Amino acid sequence: MSLTGVVEYLRPHTVEQAFAALGPAARPVAGGTDLILHAPASVTTLIDLNELPLDFIRHGDGHRIGANTLLAAIEEHPELAAHLGGVLPEMLRHVGSPLLRNAATIGGHLARGRLSDVVPVLLALDATITIFDGITRTLTLEDFYRSETHRRRMLITEVGIPPAAPRSAAAFVKLSRSFFDLAMLNCACRVDLDGDGTVASARVVVGETPALGAPVASAAAVLRGTSLTDDDLAAAAREAVAAIEFGSDSRASAEYRADLCRAAVRRCLATARERLGGLS
Amino acid sequence: MRVDVTVDGVAHTAEIDPGESLMEVLRRLGYKSVKNGCDNGDCGSCTVLLDGRAVNACLVFAARAAERAVTTVEGFPADALHPVQEAMLALGGIQCGFCTPGMVMLAVDLLRRHPNPTEAQVRDALAGNFCRCTGYVKQVEAILSAAGGGGG
Numbered sequence: 001m002s003l004t005g006v007v008e009y010l011r012p013h014t015v016e017q018a019f020a021a022l023g024p025a026a027r028p029v030a031g032g033t034d035l036i037l038h039a040p041a042s043v044t045t046l047i048d049l050n051e052l053p054l055d056f057i058r059h060g061d062g063h064r065i066g067a068n069t070l071l072a073a074i075e076e077h078p079e080l081a082a083h084l085g086g087v088l089p090e091m092l093r094h095v096g097s098p099l100l101r102n103a104a105t106i107g108g109h110l111a112r113g114r115l116s117d118v119v120p121v122l123l124a125l126d127a128t129i130t131i132f133d134g135i136t137r138t139l140t141l142e143d144f145y146r147s148e149t150h151r152r153r154m155l156i157t158e159v160g161i162p163p164a165a166p167r168s169a170a171a172f173v174k175l176s177r178s179f180f181d182l183a184m185l186n187c188a189c190r191v192d193l194d195g196d197g198t199v200a201s202a203r204v205v206v207g208e209t210p211a212l213g214a215p216v217a218s219a220a221a222v223l224r225g226t227s228l229t230d231d232d233l234a235a236a237a238r239e240a241v242a243a244i245e246f247g248s249d250s251r252a253s254a255e256y257r258a259d260l261c262r263a264a265v266r267r268c269l270a271t272a273r274e275r276l277g278g279l280s
Numbered sequence: 281m282r283v284d285v286t287v288d289g290v291a292h293t294a295e296i297d298p299g300e301s302l303m304e305v306l307r308r309l310g311y312k313s314v315k316n317g318c319d320n321g322d323c324g325s326c327t328v329l330l331d332g333r334a335v336n337a338c339l340v341f342a343a344r345a346a347e348r349a350v351t352t353v354e355g356f357p358a359d360a361l362h363p364v365q366e367a368m369l370a371l372g373g374i375q376c377g378f379c380t381p382g383m384v385m386l387a388v389d390l391l392r393r394h395p396n397p398t399e400a401q402v403r404d405a406l407a408g409n410f411c412r413c414t415g416y417v418k419q420v421e422a423i424l425s426a427a428g429g430g431g432g
Contacts, residue, residue: 001319001338003299009281009343033321033339036301046298048344072333076393097408099324099386102333103340180407 001037008045014052015132015155021047022153030068030108033100054107054157062163067107067156071095071118074106083161084125084170084190085275091121091172091188094179106159110141113150113212120188120205120213121172128160145212165200167193169275173268175260177251183208184252187264191228191272199223204269206240206261210249216240219265228273237265283346287311288355296342302328303337305345306352313353313381317410324409327382328352334389336408351388353381363426364388373422375413383409387423396427 010026012018018028026045027035035046054066057077065074074080075092094117095101109118110129122141130138133154141159144150170190174183186207194200202223207213219239226232241261246254284293287309296305303326306314317325319338326337329351330344356362364387367373374380383406390397390405397405402423406416 002297002301002304004297006297006299009298009341029341029344031339032341032344033336036299036339036341037320039299046341046343048341050344070333093404096321097324098390098405099327099334099336099408100321100339102389103330103335 003036003039003043003046005041006044006046009048010045011048011051015054015136015157018047018049018052019132019134019153019155021045022155028108028111028155030111031070031104032108033096033104034108034112049107049155052157063161065106065159065161067105067110067158069106071101071104071106071109072098075101080161084164084168085272087121087125087170087172087188087190091117091174094172094174094176094183097180107156110144110159111150111156113145115182116207116212117172117174117183117186119145120186120207121170122159122161123205123213123215124170124172124188124190124203126162126190126203128162129156130158130160131156142215145214165192167276169272171268171271171275173264173271175264182251185209185257185260185264186213187261187268188213189265189268189272191223191269191276193276198225198227202236204236204240204265206244206265208251209244209246209257209261210251211247216243218243223269228269228276233266233269233273236269237262240265281343283343285342285345285348285350287350288352289349294342298341298343300342301338302330302340302342302345302350305342306337306350311352311354315378315381317378317382322408322410323379323382324386325379325382327385327409329385329389332389332392334386351385353384362388364391364423367422367426368419371418371422371425373419375411379409379411379413383411383419387426390423391427394427397424399424 028047054068056066058064127141129144131154172188174186188205190203192200202220204219219236246257248254315325317323321336321339328337
């Protein structure tokens with residue numbers, strides 16, 4: 001779907017140049033798959049970010065993923081694909097279609113900050129995000145969205161995935177009307193076990209409530225110290241339902257989302273538990 | 281603006297609008313196998329390879345294809361069809377033919393990455409390529425057969 005009214009197409013070679021070009025009528029293009037459909041009519045300048053050296057996956061203390069990395073490249077990366085029991089490919093296969101994942105980038109997706117299966121999983125993994133807004137700085141992905149930094153004038157340069165704890169697993173559940181549809185609700189979780197097999201720490205993230213995914217601290221708190229019995233999972237699910245203010249939209253009603261949330265949290269944690277069983 | 285783009289090995293210099301999609305530019309250049317089905321990234325009938333990866337040409341800005349290689353189904357001449365095309369013909373993986381070019385290009389990309397895909401992998405890969413004539417059974421069979429025949 002071509003955009004009309006665009007008169008200028010820039011290809012900056014540095015992050016500083018790209019940032020300087022940003023403005024109300026100038027939008028950055030990473031994969032461009034969302035912008036080409038949804039850009040406001042006021043956009044007259046496109047800033048192509050693909051000349052920036054941001055297409056990389058580096059292993060060091062965890063993984064660093066350049067903002068221009070294709071979603072498909074994350075799916076195909078052997079170590080990222082295996083991270084915490086395979087939660088990244090488990091989630092990514094639900095994102096659009098293979099064609100979309102061959103064009104959409106992680107930076108572009110996170111900048112969009114809406115309708116996301118990716119965000120809950122990255123939050124569950126305690127991901128960080130590095131941005132440039134005059135200076136380069138790194139913040140947690142949770143702070144990035146909580147402070148609405150994604151709506152400000154900035155460029156995303158990198159995403160960080162911390163290394164996995166020794167006994168840790170994550171999982172993702174998407175509930176949608178059909179495989180291809182956007183989620184009515186989604187859930188990502190991560191559980192780290194102590195040496196004695198009880199839960200040292202956990203993350204429970206619920207998204208498409210219909211707000212963007214956010215960690216539910218109370219649900220994670222009730223899991224701490226437990227051995228993940230069915231009752232523990234049900235308690236976490238109850239906490240999540242109680243903590244979240246659900247809303248209605250064309251995909252699902254608030255009431256239905258509360259039911260979906262109860263099921264999704266339980267299922268997601270059960271899958272993580274299964275993966276932890278496979279580790280011991 | 282002017283961009284240099286290579287399509288099926290042929291170098292073109294195209295005059296494009298900065299907001300134009302790759303699909304529109306390819307069709308203007310005469311590559312009519314790149315179908316405009318939905319112009320919304322849903323149907324996959326405009327699928328082409330961009331530097332070897334299958335993408336929706338309607339969702340990619342044409343300017344992004346500058347100095348990159350685009351491959352359409354027209355890159356496989358009639359006397360040297362890709363194994364996926366041979367298998368589609370042999371097994372009836374086509375009916376009206378509208379979705380076929382896109383589906384072939386998707387399958388070419390799939391078999392490059394997964395030379396021996398499972399049926400589940402083929403079905404997952406086809407998630408963004410719609411066929412409104414059939415139930416996908418013959419296309420899935422054809423792609424699996426092309427893989428078995430050393431395709432990709």
